[in-house]
Amino acid sequence: MTTNHDLFARAQKLLPGGVNSPVRAFRSVGGEPFFTERADGPYLWDVEGKRYTDYVGSWGPMIVGHNHPAVREAVERAIRNGLSFGTPCAAEVTMAETIVSLIPSVDMVRMVNSGTEATMSAIRLARGATGRSKIVKFEGCYHGHGDSFLVKAGSGALTFGVPTSPGVPKASADLTLTLPYNDIDAAKLLFAQEGKELAGLIIEPVAGNMNCIPPKDGYLQALRELCTEHGVLLIFDEVMTGFRVALGGAQAYYGITPDLTCFGKIIGGGMPVGAYGGRQDLMEQIAPSGPIYQAGTLSGNPVAMAAGLAMLQLIQAPGFYDDLTARTVRLTDGILAEAKKAGVPFSVNRVGAMFGLFFTDETVESYTQATTGDVAAFNRFFHGMLERGVYLAPSAFEAGFVSSAHDDAVIAATIATAGEVFASLQA
Ligand code: PLP
DSSP states (O other): OOOOHHHHHHHHSSSSSSSSSSSOOOTOOOOOOOOOOOOEEEEEEEEEEEEEEEEETTTTTOOTTTHHHHHHHHHHHHHHSSSSOSSHHHHHHHHHHHHHHTTTTEEEEEESSHHHHHHHHHHHHHHHHOOEEEEEEEEOOOOOSSSGGOOOTTHHHHTOOSOTTTSSSSHHHHEEEEEOOTHHHHHHHHHHHGGGEEEEEEEEEBBOSSBBBOOOOOOOHHHHHHHHHHTTEEEEEEETTTTTTTOOOOOOOOHHOOEEEOOOGGGGGBSSOEEEEHHHHHHHTBTTTSSOOOOOTTTOOHHHHHHHHHHHHHTTTTTTTHHHHHHHHHHHHHHHHHHHHTOOOEEEEETTTTTEEEESSSOOOSSSHHHHHHHHHHHHHHHHHHHTEEOOOOOOOOOOOOOTTTHHHHHHHHHHHHHHHHHHHOO
C-alpha cells in the first residue's frame, strides 16, 4: 500500500518542501501531511484509507461539500465539448451576468485563473486609473503572492515567519504601506500624510489569513469614507469572503460599496479561477477597451466556468446562507462549550460560514492578538483532532470553513471529538 509517509518522502525530493503551496507541508503544526485520494461531502480520505471530517474545504471553495454531483456533472458535460478554446465562449458571458447580478458594486468583470491574479490585476487597475503608485494593505492580510502583497502578509507567509519575503524588491515593497487591521485612527493618520499618493487600499473585509478576525463595527464604513475623501480606490479582496459570509459577500453583509472587488475560490467550484470587477468607468480601462493591460491564455476556461456556474446556482437556493450560518454557530458554540468544560482558555470568531478558534479568553480583534496567541496549544489541539479524524487548517493563522454537507450528525461528532481532545490536553 502507498503510505502518506512514502509519498511525502518522494515529494520532498522533487517539490520544494514536498508541496505545491507552503501551508500544506504542516511545518507550522509539525508532523507530516496526509495525501488525499478522494473527497466527498464533508469528508476527505487519504491514500491509507483514513477518513477525515474536513473544515478546510480546499481552503474555501467547497461550500457545498466535496464532489457535489451538480458541480461534477456540469464539468462532465463541459469536457465533452473540449477543454479550452482560446476564443470567447457562452459560459463566460453567463458567469459575468451571474456575478454582476449577485454583487451590486460590480458592473463589469474580468475572469482570471487565481485569487493572486485577481488582486495583482486590481492593483494595476487602481494604479493605472488614479495615476498614483502607492497602495495600502493591512498587517496579516493575505492577497496572494504578488510582490506588492508579500509585505507583512498573512497565511503561509505569517505561518513561516517571513511576512515580508526575500525576493520582493525593496523598490516594490516601498510602494506598499501597511496599517494595523481594525485601527481606524492609524488609517486616518496615514491618509492625512500620504492620501494624495495612494492609488488603492486593499483589505480582506473579514480577515481570514491571520485566523478569522471580523471588522469592528463601523470600521469598513470609516475606511470607505477615507478612501472617498482622498480619491483612493477601495478594493475588497473577497477571494475568501465572496459567496461565503453571505451570497453578496462581505460587502452585502456589512453594507459597504467598494470600487473594485477580487474573487476566487467559490466562483471556481474547485477549479482554478479568480475574477476582479467593479465600477464600469474603472473596468473599461482594462485592455482591450482601455490601455491597462491584463490577459490570460486560459482565462474564462469553459470547464472552469461550468464548475463555477453550477456552484453559483447551488448557493442561490433559498435559505442556503441562514442554514450554513446556523451550522457554523452550532459548531463553534459546541467547541467553545467543550473548551470551557475542560477549563481551557478559548474564544471563537465567526462570520457566516467562516470561523476562527483561539486559545485565549480574549475576543481577538487584532493582528497583535492573533500573533501572540498560544500557538503551541493550537498545535496540540490540531494533532489531537487529526488523529481522531477531524482535519482543521494546519496553522493557527488560518480560518476554518463549514459547508452545507456538514450536517447535524457530523457537527455533533466534531464537537464530541473536540471535547475528548480538550480533556486530553488538560490531562
Ligand atoms: N486573497 C485572499 C483573501 C486569499 O485568502 C487568497 C488565498 O488564500 C488569495 C487572495 C490568493 O488566492 P490564490 O491562492 O487563488 O492565488
